Amino acid sequence: MENAGRAGAAKIDFFISYTAVDQDVAEWIAWVLEEAGYQTVIQAWDFRPGREFITEMQQALVSAQRVLAVLSPIYLGSRFARAEWNAALASDPTGAAGRLLPVRVAEVTLEGLDLPRVYVDLVGLSEEEAKQRLLTGVRAERAKPAVAPGYPERLGQPPATPDDIRLVVARSVDSPTPTPTSERVWNIPAPVRSFTGREDELSMLREQLNAEKRATLVPKVSAAALHGMGGIGKTQLALAYATQHRRDYIVGWWVPAETPLSTVTALTELASRLGVDPELPESEFMAQLGDQLAERHRWLLIFDNAADPVDLEPFFPTADGGHVLLTSRNPAWDGLAEPFGVDLLPLDAAAELLRARTGDPDQQAAEDLAKELGRLPLAVEQAAAYASQQRLGWPGT
Numbered sequence: 354m355e356n357a358g359r360a361g362a363a364k365i366d367f368f369i370s371y372t373a374v375d376q377d378v379a380e381w382i383a384w385v386l387e388e389a390g391y392q393t394v395i396q397a398w399d400f401r402p403g404r405e406f407i408t409e410m411q412q413a414l415v416s417a418q419r420v421l422a423v424l425s426p427i428y429l430g431s432r433f434a435r436a437e438w439n440a441a442l443a444s445d446p447t448g449a450a451g452r453l454l455p456v457r458v459a460e461v462t463l464e465g466l467d468l469p470r471v472y473v474d475l476v477g478l479s480e481e482e483a484k485q486r487l488l489t490g491v492r493a494e495r496a497k498p499a500v501a502p503g504y505p506e507r508l509g510q511p512p513a514t515p516d517d518i519r520l521v522v523a524r525s526v527d528s529p530t531p532t533p534t535s536e537r538v539w540n541i542p543a544p545v546r547s548f549t550g551r552e553d554e555l556s557m558l559r560e561q562l563n564a565e566k567r568a569t570l571v572p573k574v575s576a577a578a579l580h581g582m583g584g585i586g587k588t589q590l591a592l593a594y595a596t597q598h599r600r601d602y603i604v605g606w607w608v609p610a611e612t613p614l615s616t617v618t619a620l621t622e623l624a625s626r627l628g629v630d631p632e633l634p635e636s637e638f639m640a641q642l643g644d645q646l647a648e649r650h651r652w653l654l655i656f657d658n659a660a661d662p663v664d665l666e667p668f669f670p671t672a673d674g675g676h677v678l679l680t681s682r683n684p685a686w687d688g689l690a691e692p693f694g695v696d697l698l699p700l701d702a703a704a705e706l707l708r709a710r711t712g713d714p715d716q717q718a719a720e721d722l723a724k725e726l727g728r729l730p731l732a733v734e735q736a737a738a739y740a741s742q743q744r745l746g747w748p749g750t
Contacts, residue, residue, distance in 0.1 A: 365392040367454075367491070368417035370437040374427045378458045382423065385484050386491065393421075414440050419452050421491075424472060425459040426658075430584030432726065454491065460609055538626050539605045541655060544592035550702020551590055554695065558594055561691060562676045574670060576677035576690035587680035587695045591655050594678065602676075604652035608668075610659040610679065616668050639668070646672035653678070662689045700724070 367386060371379035376397055383395045394413040414420065420441035428434045438453065445452035455472035473490030475483045532538050562575045579587040595605055604627075608619040620642065621631055627645040629638065646652045652672070656679040659665050666689060670677065677690065684692055698706070703723035704716060 365394055365417050367391060367393045367419050367421045368413045368437075369393055369395040369421050369423065370428075370434060370441075371396075371423035372425070372427050372431045372434050375423045375425050375458060379423045382421065382456065382487060385487055386421075389488055391491070410437070419454055419491075422453065422455045424455040424457045424461055426461045429461060432584075456487065456490070460611065460615065532626055532628065537603055537605075538623070539599070539602075540622075541595040541605045541607045541653070542592060543596050544589045548589050548593050549706050550698050551586070551593060554590060555594055555597060558590070558678075558693060559598065561693060574672065574675050574677060576669075576679065577693045578684075578686035578690040579678060579680045579693050579695050580682065580684040580686070581695035583682060585695050585697065588657055590695055591657065591678045591680055595653060595655060598653075602651045602653045603649040604646060604675075606652075606654050608654060608656045610656040610665060613664060613668075616656070616665070620668060635667075639670075643670055643672035646670060646675055650674040652676070655679070659683075662686055665689070698723075 367383075369379050369383050379395060380397055383393045383398070386393050394417060396409075399413070400409045414437065420437060422428065422434070422438055422441075428438075441453040457472045457474045457476055460476060473487060475486060478486060558577060558579075561577050564575075579591055581587055595602075599605065604623075606619070606623045608623075609615040624631060624638065624642045624645070627642065629641045629645060631638065633641060650673070652675040654670060654675065654677050656665060656668075656677065659679045659681045660683060662685070665679070669689060679686070679690055684694070686692055697703075700720055700723055703726070704719035707719040707722060708714065708716065
């Protein structure tokens, strides 16, 4: 379809709203839609160098019948993506026209006024399954099947418990032999390559985790709760800490903690690696997981995006000698973990991030833009990614 989704053209079907981190998924979605006969506008294909970004965006939002939001944690924290999301909401506040179509491409939880929005979920699907679900989701008509669905036998079963969830997870993976205590067990990813400007926080975090151990001289769990507003960089700070101190730990495990299900799933995978029997009752299962961690002495667990101490406490390790980091928008973690507030990027670090990503040497312009973006790491990263992708100078200059 030759440039069918050009901004400013006649009415088009979809404006694809996304962040630079999810560009690969956004382009795949646009390709599938255009292959099916829809017309799209997508920044990567249609916003060409030399054109004014805000005008292009405005024309795309006005001319599109629907706004398809490529939904991920980065998207919800992006200042620019939020503006596109809000514009679609404002034109159809009740959702009756279905103008905003979220397509979930990563584990993310909608909150507040976003919560009622029904999304198309592509997480965990094969390419063919994702294509079918996407095309079914964008169609306006009902998705009633041609034949009657069979009666789900699980409806006659008692509700699932955390033990049931662990069994399902355990049966979906191989049952490995216990990992020797001298071998590293690690699944914590590295931070984004552009991570910068947090040297003081990293040093303070290390000091906080080690302070209680030095005071008591008894190996125990030291836990820090990295808290702050969305997009401020809590997760990236935790990842950077783990990467910086990787040699200090035998076990390092990343636990998405948005829900009890995601927490149980991640801990079951860790337990399987350490040789714990997943069929044990919950209390004994957690005790043996703690024993396996204690044998290794040096371990680090990161519970990312935890919401409430009450939900996390049943899964909190008590093994000696380890460290726990958790990230949360909730500052109230007293009694479970020591609070560690994460602040905005320092102005010089935010400006350096912009200059490094774009190659533009203008320090004053970088500082001015960093101030406009509120020194919020996610907003700075998005602006730098856009300018770098388009090979432009600072937006608006």
